[in-house]
Amino acid sequence: MILEQLKYPVGKFVKPESITTELIDSAISEIENFPKLVKAEIQNLDEQDLQLRYRPGGWTISQVVHHCADSHINSYVRFKLALTENIPTIKPYEESLWADLQDKQLSPFVSLKLLEALHERWVYILKSLSEEDLSKEFIHPEQSEKISLTENILIYSWHCRHHLAHIRQAKELRF
Incomplete structure (x- = not known):
């Protein structure tokens, strides 16, 4: 498998x-x-399996789960900012540095619990958005472009598939 396929098993957004x-x-x-899908993938893994990587030099399964919690918290906040402010400029974060902080030592089940609660709140808001709400935007300073809430929903749907594929790939390829 070539590196690009290992990095993007479901393709780029x-x-x-x-x-x-x-x-x-x-x-x-x-x-x-x-x-629920993440839980199904990791619930029977032992500590050694949780340290498997989806590609050489890539994150471990544990780090992927922790990253998803970090990323989805940021996205949730971005939605709330866009819903309550006029085209706010969001703050980016260094995801690779976040993934290497001490909390990577925690069980991924801690981040899974966070994801479960966060997604319950996030989806509640997403399902209540009006057409007007969906068109609201924020500015991402790294790309210097406006991103609508509609587009961000699609980005995070892809993000879920992307990292779920990483977990499955790590289990299958066992790097």
Whole structure:
């Protein structure tokens, strides 16, 4: 397998040309189901298995789960900022540095519990968004572009699939 396939087992995010209500509903369902799917993948793994990597030099399964908690917290905050402020500029974070902080030593089940509660709140908000809400935007300073809440829902649906594939790949390829 080439490195690009190992990094992006579901491919890179591509914004659809046409975004329908059905597509948004499907993306929200993927976000809603993500914690259950992660739990199903990791619940029977021992400590050694949790240290498997999805590619050489990549994160361990534990780090992937912790990263998802960090990333999804940031996304949740970005949604709330966009809903309550006029096109706010969000603060990016150094995800690779966050993934290497001391809390990586915690069990990934700590982050799984966080994901379960966070996704319950996040999905509650996502399901209540009006058309007007979905068009609200924030500015991501790294790309210097506006990102709508609609697009961010699709990005995080992809993010869920992306990292779930990493966990499955680590279990299968055993790096």
